[in-house]
Structure formats: structure tokens, C-alpha cells
Amino acid sequence: GQNIDQPTEMTATEGAIVQINCTYQTSGFNGLFWYQQHAGEAPTFLSYNVLDGLEEKGRFSSFLSRSKGYSYLLLKELQMKDSASYLCAVDNNAGNMLTFGGGTRLMVKP
Amino acid sequence: DTEVTQTPKHLVMGMTNKKSLKCEQHMGHRAMYWYKQKAKKPPELMFVYSYEKLSINESVPSRFSPECPNSSLLNLHLHALQPEDSALYLCASSRQGYTEAFFGQGTRLTVV
Numbered sequence: 001g002q003n004i005d006q007p008t009e010m011t012a013t014e015g016a017i018v019q020i021n022c023t024y025q026t027s028g029f030n031g032l033f034w035y036q037q038h039a040g041e042a043p044t045f046l047s048y049n050v051l052d053g054l055e056e057k058g059r060f061s062s063f064l065s066r067s068k069g070y071s072y073l074l075l076k077e078l079q080m081k082d083s084a085s086y087l088c089a090v091d092n093n094a095g096n097m098l099t100f101g102g103g104t105r106l107m108v109k110p
Numbered sequence: 111d112t113e114v115t116q117t118p119k120h121l122v123m124g125m126t127n128k129k130s131l132k133c134e135q136h137m138g139h140r141a142m143y144w145y146k147q148k149a150k151k152p153p154e155l156m157f158v159y160s161y162e163k164l165s166i167n168e169s170v171p172s173r174f175s176p177e178c179p180n181s182s183l184l185n186l187h188l189h190a191l192q193p194e195d196s197a198l199y200l201c202a203s204s205r206q207g208y209t210e211a212f213f214g215q216g217t218r219l220t221v222v
Binding site for chain 1: 143150151152153154155158166198200211212213215216218
């Protein structure tokens, strides 16, 4: 089966750094995605990791360890607009499909 | 153009109605998807079309009927829905073999 775990909620302060973890156990693996979703809106693509290591993109970075079935999304210099749900999703190599984790609701406070 | 356009944005329908949700993309993507998302839950995959052919149906009830008339369009026909089918319905597309999915803004469906 497929199992993707993320914390349900996190709270952080404006200007700080927050790390959102994702662990996965899937029958196959062809990459891991992070999406941001504001309430009532569509998910938007943030990052894609298929090899071990860190991918940096501005204030956002994503890390992958395939041997540990683990990824994290790092958000730096938090802004109020970063309050959203962050979805970890795995391509389990079953042909054009993503399996999503439950999502982490991040609240950024002043 | 990196947009996936969905219409309508909001839909209220009775349990005896027939309606359709529409999705359009002009990015040349050959894989298109329907997802259902309930409040505070992640998207759940319903259907995948690959090169205009249905490749994945995640055991969705027959009251949901997808259609892919051409490589740019994806429809979801709705008939005899139940109140528990009320949700945000998301369309997405991706390049074949690469699952970075671009999502539309969704149709918020309410069944009364």
C-alpha cells in the first residue's frame, strides 16, 4: 500500500524558519513533489526531488533521502502569505499518478 | 500559457440533475486528471487520461462519468449525485511520463 505522513498543523512566527517533514512508504518511487495550497484555491507546484539531496529555490528548499523514505520542505524568512497547506506527494511510478499526504496546515503569526 | 481552466467555478445541483464540469489546457500536456478534495483533506485521484484514453479509474461510482473529447479538453459528467459528493473538484494536467501536475482553480460543487 501507500503511506505518506506529514504533521497535521504547524505554527511559526513571521521572519522565522520552519521545516515541514514528510515520510513515505510506497510500492514504487519516481519522485516527490511539494505543493502549496491556500484555502479554497488550487495546489501550486513548489518543488520536485528525485535524487537524494537538497534543492533550493529562493526562500523554499526541499530535501530528499530515498533510503530513509524522508523529505522535508524548508521555508525561510516566513511571510504572512506563507500561511497555507503544504502537500507532500509521491509519484509511485504506477503511471502518471501522484499520491498525496494529508497535508500540513501552516499558520504564520506576527 | 501555463493555465488549466475549469468551468464553472461554483455549481449547486439537485440530486436528480445532470451537469458537466469542464477543463481545458493548451500546454500540450497528454495526461489529464480529475481529483476530488473535501475540506481540510488532500486531493484524491478519481481518473487519469493518457493520450485521450482512460488509463486509471480509482473505483469511482458510475454517477461520475469522465470524457476526453480531445487532447486539450476534459469533462466530468455528473448524474444522480449524493450530498456527500459535495467537494472541490480539481482538474490537472502534466506532460506524459512526468507527473508535475498543473492544477486548475477547481469547481466547488454543492449537491442539495
